[in-house]
Amino acid sequence: MSSAAKRHMGRVAADGCAICRRIGYGHTPAEVHHARDGVGAGQRNSDWIVTGLCPEHHRGANGVHGLGVRAFERTYGVTELELVAETLERLYGAQQ
Ligand SMILES: [Zn+2]
Ligand SMILES: [Zn+2]
Numbered sequence: 001m002s003s004a005a006k007r008h009m010g011r012v013a014a015d016g017c018a019i020c021r022r023i024g025y026g027h028t029p030a031e032v033h034h035a036r037d038g039v040g041a042g043q044r045n046s047d048w049i050v051t052g053l054c055p056e057h058h059r060g061a062n063g064v065h066g067l068g069v070r071a072f073e074r075t076y077g078v079t080e081l082e083l084v085a086e087t088l089e090r091l092y093g094a095q096q
Contacts (some may be wrong), residue, residue, distance in 0.1 A: 011091050017054035018083040019076055028054045035070040035080035037070050051083040 016027040030052030034045045041056070057063045063072045064072040073079050 001047055009047055009050060012050050012052045012087055014051045015087060015090060017057055018051045018087060019057040019078075020054055022076065022078065030054050033058055033059050033064060033066075033080075035084050037079075049081075049084055051080070051087045078079050 012028050013032050013093045015030065017025070017030040020026065020028040031054070032050050033053045034047070035051065036045065037049075039045045053064060055063075059065050061067075062075070067075060069080060
């Protein structure tokens with residue numbers, strides 16, 4: 001993994017959980033989740049196609065890995081890639 005990707009993943013984790021933010025829980029400590037879109041079973045997406053999710057929304061019963069991606073997206077009304085885009089906009093959108 002490149003040091004730039006490592007730095008990016010650190011920023012994403014520090015950004016907090018993307019779902020908690022959307023549902024009004026504010027900033028909660030997050031893990032880095034790789035969006036599954038566009039990759040086959042057993043493969044992992046680019047280290048740039050990531051978003052922050054708290055342990056519950058990541059690996060818990062109400063999380064993306066607990067529910068599965070499609071059910072997770074239905075439950076929270078947002079796609080993985082939308083969460084990735086929102087994360088990138090928060091982290092880098094203000095930079096010119
Ligand atoms: Zn969360
Ligand atoms: Zn994950």
